[in-house]
Amino acid sequence: QKKWEIVSLFMCGAAMLTVGILIGHYGITNAPSWVKDVVRDVDESLIEKFLSEVDNIQIQENLKELTKVPHMATTAGDEQTVQLMLKRWQDPESGLDQAWREEYLVYLSFPDPKNPNKVTVVSPSETVLHTAREKEKSYTPDQDDPAVVQPYAAYSPAGHQRGRLVYANQGKPSDYLLLNQTVDLKGTIAITRYGGAGRAAKAINAAPYGVIGVLVYTDPLDINDGLMSDANETYPHSWYMPPSGVERGSFNTHYGDMLTPYLAAKEETYRIPVEDITGIPPIPIQPIGFEDAYILICELGGEAAPKEWQGAFNCTYNFGGPGFKPTSAFNNSDVKLDIFNHEKIKNSSNVMGVIKGSVEPDRYVIYGNHRDSWVHGAIDPSSGTSVMLELTRVLGKMVKQGKWRPRRSIIFGSWGAEEFGLIGSAEYTEVIYNESTRCLNSDTNPKHSFISCSANATLRASGMPSVQNVIFKAAKQVSSLKNELVSSGVSIQMGYLSGAGSDYAAFVHYLGITAMDISYTYDRSKTNARIYPAYHTAYDTFDYASKFIDPGFVSHQAIARTAGNVLIRLADSLVLPLNCSDYAEILEDYLKTAVNLYQNQLQVKHISMDPLKRAVASFRSAATHLDQVILSSDLANETPLKVRRINDQLMLLDRAFLNPLAFPDKYAFRHVIWASSSAGKPTFPGLADAYAKAESSGQPRDWDKVHYHLSVLSQAIEGAANTLLITKQ
Template sequence: MKPLWQITSMGDLVYVNYGTVEDFMYLTRNLSMNLTGTVAIVRYGKIFRGDKVKNGEKYGCAGMIIYSDPADYVVGSTDRVFPDDWWLPGTGAQRGTVLSTNGDPLTPFYPSIESAYYLDEKDIRLPLIPVTPIGYDDAIKYLSKMDGAEVQSSWRGNLNITYRVGPGFLPPHEKSKIKLYVQTYNVKKPIKNVIGFIQGVHEPDRYVVLGNHRDAWVFGAIDPSSGTATMMEVSRAMGQLLKDGWRPRRSIIFCSWGAEEYGLIGSTEWVEEMNKILGSRAVAYLNVDLAIEGNATLVARGTPILHNLIYESSKKVENPNPDEIAKGRRTVYDTWLANSPSAFNPDLPYIGQLGSGSDYAPFLQNLGITSLDIRYTFDEKYPISSYPMYHSVYETFNLVSRIMDRDFKYHQAVARMWGVVALALADRVLLTFDCQSYANALERILASVQTSYGALFLKNGISLDDVTKATEEFKKAASTLHKRIETLDIKNPLDVRRVNDQLMQLERAFIDPLGIAGDAMIRHVIYAPNQHNTYASSSFPGLEAALFDIENKPNQTESWKKVKKEISVITFTILSAASTLKEVNDIGGL
């Protein structure tokens, strides 16, 4: 590709808070602002940066500046920042892709290999407006001079200025405009994934896949190198086990991904290339993007079928924090529970849902492979969007070794956790998957939808009865399967294989090959990236997308038809998933 130069015409500056769709709605609906031709300045946080840009394009902005506000990246005074502490200095700018698709954009849905057909650049969907990141030392020079109404309290950052929405500047700068000049180069370069393979003894055609990406925006000491170092340690430990005579029941694959930061390219292309093999053989994908983003507690996200295994594994890992051990919290699980009890069951730690933003996405969304992501995180008392040095030039080994994890014990805890989960899935005769946890999750999602939209559904003649019946059917099938497992003869390899295949295939049953909300790359009907924030996860994502801002949509009849269609898709999908858990002779039509 030829170098691409992008220049905006001069435009008035407008402040759009975090750049969420709700923020843009507020300016255009509540303040009646026309944003066409303006340059938006938004702060990092809340949503994926690419979604900020997509929103800016939708509302007619000519360009966008994204900055890191102290409210989201500094606690306390901006006088005490790195290298004295882990807070972001004013010169720190957060880099990152704003591409809204995963994989090589020239080969959507197919692997980017030599024999592939590559689209012309003019035929692919790239961001249409220039974008640049800046630090808060630069941002204050513009924000402090802005004209217009003062912002509402939730829009205020922590710069010592009066935040205004614009457009334009106060006197004597009222005639000034913003000229955004961005130079980018679109080039084709080869990338490499590095794959390691430990062949299993009894079920070599069943794969437990561990993955981490190794590319970084700058030095990447945390993202991704903390995860890379951790995966190297896990692979070293398993290598030692091999030397000692051990070999797993199932095969274990280690994957070091390239070009994750450009849009999950390495992992997506590998999943596309190995589609048929992984679709039939992969047991689970276990991801560690970054091993630590803090040193307070474990954080885990994964599909419900893995929840019990995650809890069990965390109870086996020694607590890396001596202060926590002194409080009687001897394991990773103990601190995790104390810091993050689940709202559904305070006797268990909270496990989040998977959206996108890391390499689990193609495994879960393309193929329906059960997935997990773990890391150590910061104390929730800090009202920050991410670890402060994220994707900045200050994310260095010095930051990690001197401030965040001096003895690398938190890295070690994540390595142990990762290894324990992997070995359980690779070595146990029966897969440690709990279908009943999925049934409970479906019930919670359904109850949440009913609470949020029940009155609106009633008003528009919408019923959730079919989804409720499907969920009950799924719960019954899950319970029956687990009762059958309790009496299973684990010495009968064919019976074991049949049940394990049922457990392994369950997640795949939630895949809709037509995609979710018009996106054929997002296919999981129960959990998928949020339509307006790729980082976050939505439950019943197609339904959530159909319901978003529905009362303000011009064609109410067509809008509610879409809602009915999504409810139908959810119902069918849950019933299909339930059928995979039943006995082989329990089939419709018999």
């Protein structure tokens, strides 16, 4: 009895002690509640859920809605899209935490609807022998919309110019140089084809030779694989550009609002005098269709232009006498440009939205796409906008239902006035200039270039080397969904963001924010088109997109899945999925090329490449070190401030490559690795350009500039390497 009592007492006591310990340990936790939050990593099941909810039909409906009317920047159609974005992002069931508009007063250029720009051939007796089309031919009701803007060159000065016609190929400096050796260019009008040089450059390069006006057209060789007939070859029978199609565009060199360089274009912001603007055409320029270009070029007199100047027309492209052949009906006639463009300061809106982060609300992942188009803009930009809207719908719903809140904040931007020179995104970067140390990644969405080629769809992803990894991961995961239409054989083409082609420019070049640009593009082995053929024409419509670019909208769906996947990983990962060793690799490639190309000659000039070699080696060693720290750490169980430190190092890496001294002649280019370059070498852009200039001029001061840039570059890379360490030594 006693024994039983003791045993039962003991057993009861032991059991109670055990229960107590368990309650004490697990029931009354003494770890603060935030401990779990700060070490939480990305949730793969959430990504699966996101991928499954992205709906191609929703994207198609978004595109239909967005392309109902033309929505050129600051027009009534643009305002409709502003309202649409706000409505969607403020939707109580699938919207974001907050959405608002930000307005800028920006300097734009428009044709005059009452005085359309005119291009005519005028005989010596003042008879008008030919008039170029003032609007593109209609194939669907879309082209008849009165809001379709006449083809024009934004920022071309108004003016009335009349002169003999010459053919100047692509309007490159070398083209005018060659042409000028045969023809006296003084007082002439030059016709050029798109490609080879920037739009504004075709006029800027011409003016020093006395050329007084420029025409530009798209040669069927460059866009239509040579096809020209709308009877059966071009749209509406295929994706090719019809003969009357005209590529509109912004004819400027710098990005952002021109009157407020480096400052946000607010109402009371100081504006520079219009005469101080640089980088715009000094002489009138006007784009025309190849239908009209054919009539002009095939009648030109003078010597035959070189083989590389010949396009797809079934005639020899001559330089021009100047002017037309003696045998032509246009003999002795002039070409006349009557340009009525005018500039206006107009109110352009960015629509902004945010999903606030739970653990690190002051770390931002930015996802943006421009909203304004030239005409209906089904591909450029609405394909991207329709994808962004589907992505925010799926994410917004998860947030509103309480199923998800990202670790970091996500900012969405629907930029305005991109077509006039990346204005909306550039003004935004001028506003956040001082906050940019918090910004993580501008996941800019495609501007254009979706196409469905089921077996050969190419995912084109451009970005800093450090983002390649996460893009590959996301793309593989999406392609493994084995969608019926998008085959799993999707190939990925990785590139770099070295120009100022789209809204990533101000983020990359001005602020040094790690960025990427993801799109599906067509198979370049099957066509020579330099871009999708309806680009910036009145044919870039829902009809065109749904028939010839992505029937069924499965490529759109794949992009939404890929981009969203990347976005969630950037926003939720405990350690940012950025890889600094991939950056080291490209620096080593660039160095190797630079040494091969320049070292011998630089030695002759007593300029050492050693500091650059040492800097790249420092970077590699620092990147390897940081990789090892990440690999060897059990970050989910270490202090969250260690994760914070590593994330800061990864996040700020691109900022460390900024140096405002690097490109004194390039507006808003500060990233020493990714700036644009005219030298066309796969190496450090500033070095390549400075070297090319010194080599061509032979001037000691130009060799000094090579040395100077080498110092700037080496110290920037050395500095970037230091940011990957904790302290020096």
